[in-house]
Each structure stands twice: as structure tokens, then as C-alpha cells.
Amino acid sequence: MEEKRMQGILKAKPEIGAEYRTDLPIPAVGERDILVRVKAAAICGTDQHIYKWTQYAQDRLTLPMVFGHEFAGDVVLTGEKVTEVKAGDRVAGETHIPCNHCYMCETDNRHICENMKIIGVHAPGAFADYISFPVDCAYKISDEIDYQTASMLEPMGVGVHGVDKGDVRGKDVVIYGCGPIGLMAVGAARVFGAETITAIDVFDNKLEAAGKMGADDLLNSKTEDAAAKVIERTGHGADVVIDYTGNAFAIKSGFDMLRKGGRFVMVGLPNGETALDLSESVIYKEATVIGVTGREMYKTWEQCEKVLKDPGFHMEAAVGGVFALSDYEKAFQKIFEGVPGKMILIP
Known part of the structure; x- marks a missing residue:
């Protein structure tokens, strides 16, 4: 490689914001690592925590560090013990770095590795020209998928994973939360064969986007009683509720609208402890909670x-x-203003 330096977004100081730099060193490649020329990178909720320097970020990051973990690009170099990919391959990045030797990794559950590390949090990220990361986290993408779409496969996977665990085929399904992951979950639920999809959020512009993704019913839980509306429409409640918010109110509302014997999938991360009447919400309903x-x-x-x-x-x-x-500042500002959908950065 002729290049010696690269551009990137650096979290340099323990304060709100980040720095755009053009003098960052191109990362080294370990024996089981690959170096990827980033073609597109998407901004995640985790990146917002890092930008705002919340407690989540303070507890996990060692500064200075390039962040960002939703990305796609071309392999340019491989470590000496890498056989899975080669230079020229197009890949997207899996965020979770598995240890490959704990019980979960050895039982084909690497995504919940007991020693999990995260790209862009515990290891340098993808808001740069290049990123070096373990080959275990490289997913080869087909030629039909463009780089911008491929950079969204990681968050899309969270949505799809929730829908898959919801067993939605032929079911009356509620998607709570219409951020980017929830929006992709709405589309995935349609593809997975959900009979009816209700999308719930507190922002009308996000609900409008959910309608474009295939939602049948749109409910604004800020202005209407979403649980009452779902029960009124169905007569007994939703078969499946998938929460992508982690919001305590949304979780309670979701259990209220779940029918007896229904399935509740929890994807969104609560900010703290969440109070829930387990007798009424889970036990007496014989609800399945995943x-x-x-x-x-x-x-x-x-x-x-x-x-x-x-x-x-x-x-x-x-x-x-x-x-x-x-122009990363403009992209973050759009998110903070509540503009729906993923913001994508192009190095």
C-alpha cells in the first residue's frame, strides 16, 4: 500500500463531540486479522452514546479511538493465518468479536460469547478509510448488494433476529419502535409472512416510514392508547410483540396488548431496571418471553x-x-433532530 495515513472520525477527548482527522495511521494487521477499505459506514445508537460521551461510553472506551461499527468494504490485506477471505473480496462487518474458546462459542453461539468484545467500542472502528479486524467478523457479501446496503446488514440483522425469534408467520404482530432497526424489522416481518403488522412509535414521521416498509396499522403511543387499540382490533390481543425500544412504558404497553399464550421478544435495551407485574403480564398469560x-x-x-x-x-x-x-457532524445532527432512518457515511 502506498498510503501511509488515512482520514477518520476520532473520539479524542472525554467530552461531547468527535474530531475529523486526515493524519491517522493505517491500522496494523494481525495474523488472524484483515484490513478492509471502508466503502460505507452507518451510524448506530452506540455511536450516539460515544459522540455524547454518556455513561455507557465512559465505562467502555479507551481514548483516543476511531469509532463506528456498521460497515462494508473491500479486503486489501490479510494476516498470515487468514484463509477464509482474500484481497478483493467484498465484506460486511459483524460487530461482535468472539473469543472462540468459551462454552458459548464452542456450542455455535458466538453471538453471545462469554468474553465478547465489540468493534468500535473495545477495538478501533470503521469511521475511517481503513479498518483492521478479526476475520471471524467478516461476512462475504454477494455482488448484487451495494456497499451502502451492506453497511446496514449489521443493524438489519438485529431486526431480523428479533423477527425470526418471534415466529411471526401467519401471526398478528406488533413492532414497537420505528427507529432504523424497527423499520427493517417491519419489512422483515412482512417477508417472513406475518398476517398483520402494527407499527408503534411516538413520532409520526417514523410511523410514515414504517408504512412504506409494509406496516398495516400505524399507532402513535404518545397520542393514543396503543394497547387498547390493538385489543379492540383483535378482540384478544396481539400474537407477537417485538420491542425495539427498551422503553419502560413501551414494554409495559407491549405486555398489556399481548394475548394470552402470546410471544414477547425483547430486543431494545432498557436504560435501567424496568418494573413489570410478572403475575399479570407473564405468568397468568402463559406468555413466552425471549x-x-x-x-x-x-x-x-x-x-x-x-x-x-x-x-x-x-x-x-x-x-x-x-x-x-x-460531514459527520451533519449526519449526527439529523439523527438528533429525529429524522427517521439510517445515516450513512462515505469515506
């Missing part, structure tokens, strides 16, 4: 590719804007 994190490696990724090929899935409705890497 927690979901990340993506199964690599079952979920393969499911995402199949979803993308469905003509009824409209990924463009989940894109909020595309920006040059140097």
Missing part, C-alpha cells in the same frame, strides 16, 4: 440476504441520509 441480542453468526446474515432479495422489502425507506465522512 431476549435477543445481535445477530446469530452467520444464520441471521444469510436470512438478511434472502430478505433483501424479496421485491416487497424496501431498504430505501430505512435510509435517512448519505454524507461524506467529513
Whole structure:
């Protein structure tokens, strides 16, 4: 490689904001690592925590560090013990770095590794020209998938994983939360064969995007009683509720609208403890409650590719804007203003 330095977004100081730099060193490549030329990177909720320097970020990051973990690009170099990919391959990045030797990794559950590390949090990230990361986290993408779409496979996988665990085929399904992941979950639920999809959020513009993704019913839980509306429509409640918010009110509302014998999938992360009447919400209902994190490696990724090929899935409705890497401030501002969809950065 002729290049010696690269551009990138650096979290340099323990304060709100970040720095755009053009003098960052190109990362080294370990024996089981690959170096990827980033073609597109999407901004995640975790990146917002890092930008705002919340307690989550303070507890996990060692500064200075390039952040960002939703990305796609081309392999340019491989470590000496890498055989899975080669220079020129197009890949997307799995966020979770598995240890490959704990019980969960050895039982094909690497996505919940007991020693999990996260790209862009515990290891340098993708808001840069190049990223070096373990080959275990590289997913080869097909030629039909463009880089911007591929950069969204990681968050899309969270949505698809929740829908998969919801067992939604032929069911009356509620998607609570219409951020980018929830929007992609709405589209995935349609592809997975849900009979009816109700999307719930507190922002009308996000609900409008959910309608474009295929939701049948749109409810604003800020202005109407969503649980009462779902029960009124169904007569008994929803078969499946999938929460992508982690909001305590949404979780309670979701259990209120769940029918007896229904299934509740918890994907969104609460900020703290959440009070719930387990007798009424779970035990007396004989509800099935499932927690979901990340993506199964690599079952979920393969499911995402199949979803993308469905003509009824409209990924463009989940894109909020595309920006040059140097315009990262504008991209973050759009998110903070509540513009729906993913913001994508192009190095």
C-alpha cells in the first residue's frame, strides 16, 4: 500500500463531540486479522452514546479511538493465518468479536460469547478509510448488494433476529419502535409472512416510514392508547410483540396488548431496571418471553440476504441520509433532530 495515513472520525477527548482527522495511521494487521477499505459506514445508537460521551461510553472506551461499527468494504490485506477471505473480496462487518474458546462459542453461539468484545467500542472502528479486524467478523457479501446496503446488514440483522425469534408467520404482530432497526424489522416481518403488522412509535414521521416498509396499522403511543387499540382490533390481543425500544412504558404497553399464550421478544435495551407485574403480564398469560441480542453468526446474515432479495422489502425507506465522512457532524445532527432512518457515511 502506498498510503501511509488515512482520514477518520476520532473520539479524542472525554467530552461531547468527535474530531475529523486526515493524519491517522493505517491500522496494523494481525495474523488472524484483515484490513478492509471502508466503502460505507452507518451510524448506530452506540455511536450516539460515544459522540455524547454518556455513561455507557465512559465505562467502555479507551481514548483516543476511531469509532463506528456498521460497515462494508473491500479486503486489501490479510494476516498470515487468514484463509477464509482474500484481497478483493467484498465484506460486511459483524460487530461482535468472539473469543472462540468459551462454552458459548464452542456450542455455535458466538453471538453471545462469554468474553465478547465489540468493534468500535473495545477495538478501533470503521469511521475511517481503513479498518483492521478479526476475520471471524467478516461476512462475504454477494455482488448484487451495494456497499451502502451492506453497511446496514449489521443493524438489519438485529431486526431480523428479533423477527425470526418471534415466529411471526401467519401471526398478528406488533413492532414497537420505528427507529432504523424497527423499520427493517417491519419489512422483515412482512417477508417472513406475518398476517398483520402494527407499527408503534411516538413520532409520526417514523410511523410514515414504517408504512412504506409494509406496516398495516400505524399507532402513535404518545397520542393514543396503543394497547387498547390493538385489543379492540383483535378482540384478544396481539400474537407477537417485538420491542425495539427498551422503553419502560413501551414494554409495559407491549405486555398489556399481548394475548394470552402470546410471544414477547425483547430486543431494545432498557436504560435501567424496568418494573413489570410478572403475575399479570407473564405468568397468568402463559406468555413466552425471549431476549435477543445481535445477530446469530452467520444464520441471521444469510436470512438478511434472502430478505433483501424479496421485491416487497424496501431498504430505501430505512435510509435517512448519505454524507461524506467529513460531514459527520451533519449526519449526527439529523439523527438528533429525529429524522427517521439510517445515516450513512462515505469515506
